[in-house]
Structures are given as C-alpha cells and as structure tokens.
Amino acid sequence: MDHGVQVDKILYALGSLGKYQRIQLALCFLFTLENSFHLIAAVYIGYRPLYQCQDINTTAYLHSHDNYNISDINVQYDKCKINIFVNSSDNEYQYTEGCLNGYSYDIPRIDPQFLDESLRWLIANGKKDMTEKILRKACRMNNVSYETVTENVLLSKEISIVASEESHELNSGNENEVKKENVERYTVFTVLKHKRILLGSIVLWVAWITNTLTYYGLMLTTSKLSGDRFLNNVIASLAEYPAVILQQILINRIGRKSTLVIFHGIAGVSLVLATVCTTYRSEYSWLPTLGTVFSFVGRFAITGSFSTVFLYTPELYPTNLRNVGLGMASCVARAGSMMSPFAITLAEYVSWGPAAVFASMNVFVTISLLTLPETMGRELPTTITELNAWYKDKGGHGTKTKH
Template sequence: MAHSEISGLSDDDHGSLDEEYIYGRWGRYQVFQVAIVCFHLLQTGFQLLMGVFIAYRPPGSRCAVVEFDNLTQMNSSLYVTYESCNIKVFYNDTTAQKLIKETGCLNGFWYTLDKDSTIVTEMDLVCDRAYLAEVLQSLVFVGQMVGAAFASSLSDRFGRKTVHLCSTLLTFIFGISVAFTQNYISLAILKFILGVLQQGMVVTGSVLSLELFPEKTRFYSEGLQALFWTSGLVIMAPIAFLMQNYSWRYLQITLTSFSALSLIQFWVQDESLRWLAVNGKYREAYRVVRKVARWNKLNYEDLKNIVDRRMARAEKDKCMMEDKKHSEKSKETIIVEKLTIVNIIKNKSIFIISVMMWFTWVTNSLTYFGLTLTSTSLAGNRFLNFFLSVCVEYIGRILEFIMLRCLGRRTITLIFHTITGTALALSTALNHFSEGSQPAIMTSVVTSFIGKLSITGSFSLLFLFTAELYPTNLRNAGLGISSSFSRVGAIVSPFVGLLAREIPWAPGTIFSSMCFIVVILSVYLPETRGWDLPQTMAEVKVWYKEKSGFRLQKGRRRTEILKVLDIK
C-alpha cells in the first residue's frame, strides 16, 4: 500500500506536511509502530479462545478398570461394564441379566488421550464435574467484561502505552503461571485475570493503531485489527496440531510466549503523540517528534511546529472549558442536551429499538463464540475444523466490506442473519437425520462453516450500525450498553458444548431460531445508510417514526427533519 495513499497526500504534495496530521506525513515510523500494535493484537485471541484446545474434552472417555475384574475371573456369571460415568456389575442368570451393583468411577477415568493432554483429562472435569471446564472459559469472558469497563478510562488517564505495556507484560507473566498451576481454583482465578488483561490489550491496541493513521485513511486501522484477530486464530490451529502429543501446559507456554515482546516493548513502542499533545506532555512529545523526524526523514522544526499548534489548541480548549465552569450563566448561554442511559429507557421508540439491538448483539455473540468453541467437536479432524472455521471469517469480512459499499446496514443485517439461520438449521437437520451417512455429515459441517462466515460479517457490522442509531450525546453510551449485552452471550456460549452432548440438535436450533428472530426484528430498525447522523433526541424521535417499522419508506434527511421540528 503506497505511503501517499495512506497519508492522504498526492504525489504533488509529497514534499509538504499535512498540518492536520500530527505526524506530518505517513512513513516508516508509523509502519513500525503499527506493526508492533498489530503483533500484540495477533495474540489477543490466544488467551481468549485457547481453551478450545487446552480444555478439549475427548470423546469416548469411561471409568478406569477397578478390582471388580477379579470377581469376574472367579465367577464367570458376573461381568462388569465401564460406562462414561458409572460402573455396573451384572449377574448372568440363565433367564436374564440382573444388575447387582452400580457405582461411580472409583479408580478415576480412562481417556482416549494421555492423562496430561488437556485440563479436562488431567483434572478429571467430566461427569458431575464437567461444567467446571466451561466455567473456566466463561470466567475469561467475565474478565473481558470487567476489563472493558476500566481499560478505556485508564488509557485516557495514564496513557495508551502504559496500559498496553502493563496488559501485555502481565499477560505474559500470568499466562506462563497458568502452565504451572496445580489446582482448579488457582487456574480459575488466573483465567479471569487473563480475560481482564485481554481487554486491556485490545482496547489500548485499537486506540494506538487508530491514532497513528491520518483521518482520511483511519478506516484502514479497523481493517487491520480484524485481519490480525482472525490471523491469530488461524495461526493457533497449526501450533496446537503440532503440539497435540504434548501436555496442554506446553501449548499454554508456547502461545503465551508471543507476549514476550512485552519485555522489550518499553524501548521500541512509543506513546501516542496525539495523547501526549492533548495532555501537555511536552518533554515526552518532543522526544517522539525527534524520533519521527529521524525515521521519516522530516524536518524536526516543521514537525515540532505542528505538535506545538496542536498542544496550544488543546490548552486553549481546556481554558475555555474551565472558564465556562466558573462563569455565570447568561441568557445567551447555549443549552446543551445532556443525555444518559435513563433517556433510553424513558423514550419508548428509542427503548424499543435498543432492545432489538441488544437482542441482536446477544444473538451474534452467542452464535459466533458458540460455533467457534464447538468447532472441534464437529465430524472430522478437530484441528482442521477449527482452522477452516476461522478461515471463513476472512470471507465474511470481505463480503461485509463489499456490501457496505452498495447496501444499507439494515439490508445487510437481514441478509447475514437469514444466511446464518438457514445454514445452521440445515446443518442441524442434516446432522440429526444423517444416520451415519458421511456425505450428509460433511454437508452438515460445510453449512455450519457458512453460518460462521455470515455471523462474522454481521458481528463486525454491528459496531457501525449500532453507533449510527443514537444521537450524538448518547452514541457512546448506546454502543457501550449493546457491547455489554454481547458479553452475556459470550459468557453463556461455553455451555453450548454441554448442551450438545445431552441434546445434539438443541444448539443449532437455538442459534438459527435466534437469527430468524433478528431477521424479523431488523425489519423494524431504521436504515442509516446515506443519512445524516441524528444529533438530538427530538431528531431521533422523528427519524424513527419516518424510517422504522414495516412502512420501510424513504426517510428524510436531517435538514428536512429540522424543518418538521420547527413547524411543530
């Protein structure tokens, strides 16, 4: 990708600096800094979804052999059966078989894998303890929820680099500690902490990457983040395959070792120049400016002038805010509409739209993580299935990008969820009625991948669609609440595997049903493509009335809505 394309400068302007871009011009410095951030984003999926392999529950496990076998040798009329969670002793009568003793697995369990292959086999998380393996994965998602609540505010206060560095360094320390854990409680605590730190890496990494790009090409940042997230999961599959004959602890150490860069991160990664300028960190900012000028072969004084102007502007804004706080209210004071979460609940139309979006977020999160976590239980090689399951995410993101250029957000939501619901319903039916037919089973796996492809595209779209549905002063809160609801789906998703073992057709039926419900709800959602974003609650109320529901008629632009409000 050409430097001029990313920086937004034409070839004729290549010798000048962009006064609105704090780094002056795109160059080697930004490429190197983005590479560091992307490398860390590559591993964010490791600690989140590593449980797919290290907590894998092998099929065919049963109770280990006990001393009952001695009885069967002494008495040919007795025989013992070893089931998954029970041992049964039968007496062979001439007329019938009689159960004379039934007990639990007295001598532990026998597995098709080595004892230390996974957490499940090593700690015997089966039978009445089976749910504990799923709890470990849920704790990671709970940690994510906690981390998301604090990471952004901490990075705004202490700096992006500080929080990012601490998160990656602590991930390395606690990730390695997991490999040496000898009991379940310690493991559970460490998993929760790693979930918190994972969000620290994701949130600050995303912001660091975003603030390195010029405004005109900032959308490249989001694309890179999605690319490296998926690529990390793709890389994880072959690594797990190569280490399948070793203890799960070695896989934990290997994947955590990707965080070892944090040991030298302090010296190779710089703080966001935008954050330094806004917060008046002159000394640190000039050090970064000197480094940028050297790497990108720019004039130090020219670049310093741009940063000085940015700092002066930030200082002026702070002074104006302070003056407003201490000045008396005048009659000509502009009234700013202050909105909170309460406004979402109080306003009927906004609340209904919000509930629809909350359900959509839960559906997408539950379906996406449910399909990812259970991909290793599909027919065929579990490593290949996981690899293919994450590879199709590339296709989903490409389709989303193409459709965003020509279709509306609501239309894309309808398409993606229709495909997901249909694919998963077909996959469930084929698997349930296959009766051992290999073509039917393989077709079931393929349709499951199609469902994963489309739900990935839908999930990525939600971040854009949701933000566009709320007025300016409520947009961040609206997106934050919706994202919080998605965590609910993520926390529940690990238990999908347990449900599938009891009722094989249930997960696919639930996923497809929820997707079809979203399709119906989406018909009522406003279309946001090609329309000005609403700024006030009054605009939103009129906007929803004009563009929501089965009427599906073309809405009015914000200028037209304002005319309606003036008339009223």
C-alpha cells in the same frame, strides 16, 4: 466548541484514507488481538478426549501419606509469587509459586496512550483544546494544511471550528467574555425514558445476544462436527476473512441494515439445514459432512453480522448517547457469551440442539431488524429529535448527506 460542527466535512478535508487514519486503524487491530487469544484457546483446552480411568491401589496411596501430621498451613500472597508454609510434626516446608499471568493484566493499560479520542465526541462535548490538538496532529501526518481544513469546513449555524468564539465575542460586544457552551448530557436513563429509543435498543440487544451466542457457540462446538477438529477449526477461522471483506463491500453499497439482515438470514437458513443434516445423519453417510459445511456457512454469516452490528449500533444513537448505547448493547451481549459454553453440553444430549437454537434466534432477528432505520449516507444524529425523525423514515429515504 459548538456541536453543530459537521465532523464528516472535517474528515473529508483531512483525506478519507490518510496516514493518520491508517495508523489509528492499525493500532485498533493490534490492540484487539490481545483480546482474541483466550477465545479460541477454549476449544483446545476444554476439549474432552476419550479416556478410561485406570484402577489404582488406594490402600498403598493412603499408606504413603499416613506418616504426615500436618498441623498448620500458612499462605502468603506477594506481588509476583505465592508462599505456602507447611508445618508438620517434624519438618517445615516452603513452596513458592510464581504469578506468571499477572503481568499480562497490565498490557491493556498501554493501549489508550496510543489511540486518540474521537473528534466527533470531543466536538459534541465542547473539548476545543483537545480537538485542535488532534486535528493539528492529523493534518501534520496527512500533509494537509490545518488552515486549509478549517477554512473550507462548512459549519451549521455559521459557526467555524476556528472562529466560533470570536464570532460569539463580536455579537456580544465583549471580546473578553466567552460564554460556556451548554452541552446536553445523556445517560443510561435516557435510553430507558424514551420509548422509541428503548424499543430500538431492545431490537439491537436481541441482535447482539444472538450474535454472541451463535458466534461463540459455533466456535466452541466445532470439535463436535464431523471430521478432524483441528482442520475444522482452521477452515472455520478462514471463513471469517471473506465474510469481513464482503461485509465491507455491502455496507457502503446496500446499507448497514440490509447487510445485517442478509447475514442473519444466511446464518438462519444455513443452520436450519445443518440441523436437518445432523438429525438424519444416520440415514446417509454424506449428511454429517454436509452438516459440517452448513455450519461453516453459518460461521461465515455470523462473522459478517457481528462485524456489521458493531458499526450499525452506535450510528443509531445521538452523539452524546453513542458510547452509552454501544456499551449497553455490549453489556447485554455478555448474556449470549455466558450461555454459549452450554452449547457443548446440549450437543452431548441433543446433537441437533445448538444449531436449532442458533437458527431460530437468527430468523427472529432477521425479521425484527426491519423495524430499524437505515444509516448509510446520512449525517449521524446529534440530538434525540433528529433520531426520532430517523425512526419515522425507517427505509432511510430522508435527507442524505451530500459530499
């Protein structure tokens, strides 16, 4: 199938918010939950309470074990248990430890069985049979006629989603011959070879690192804020909901780039103020509380930017490079995730240190994002040539998609 098919026309013909789309979105939300439990758990599991070690009688401890003469230890790993054999001088012990966590590793394998592949990706890669199968399924769930959808969709270069092969056969004069369509393949090296794509990718990578470092850093350092750590975690988590709602409103009104710039700007300013409050907290009793409030505002803003960058990043790459671009950005972002736990250690030595690092990075990202193009209301690029045209018009004042 020709990659010139205007997928947006198909989606609009199906209905912008039909039953099929709602179910797929709900499944995405459901499968995302399994990845989120371990994140917030670290705040409680890794918390170090105030403690003092009790003196012990080491001599008595040694005497209680001096009768054992362990000569051999054998460990056997099974599918659902671990056997430990201890052979002492006069006794033999066997311990069995269950692998309770092993079952949870298989849960993500179930997810792809319920989620459908992207229509845009299938069409761009010439997967006609799978495209038709998913499209018929969507039409059936949305109570829309498949023939009506395909007949009213406008295709570039006068190619129809149904009659593309028939048209090709008539023009060639041979109804039994269908030429295999050449699909341009992109890889990671495509990003590295094209200067403009690489520079744009670097800006996105820095934004991703900033988002992961700031988001997880603020989450892990919540217990260091003034007030009860449990209440602080609840308030910080609740702050994410209005952030996502505001993000959904702004991305379709002022654009993806502008929304991302605004959220990073708010995060940078609020964390600068939080740094000031933390630095001078000994001067006034109310400054620690105010610093906590500014940290919550920073959590609110970085949540909005994190949600926006997920949407904005794939829109800045051609169709066959979209998954590669998003995957590379997510991979680079792991650097921020790996550094975020050290924010707790830094806070123990320099209380204002984490907020200062987060604030400076967000301010830098706010400025660097201005070099990227706007994607709102525009047909997503399918080739590198189209993408280069976008970068020549960073403000997004080019030809918009008309609906």
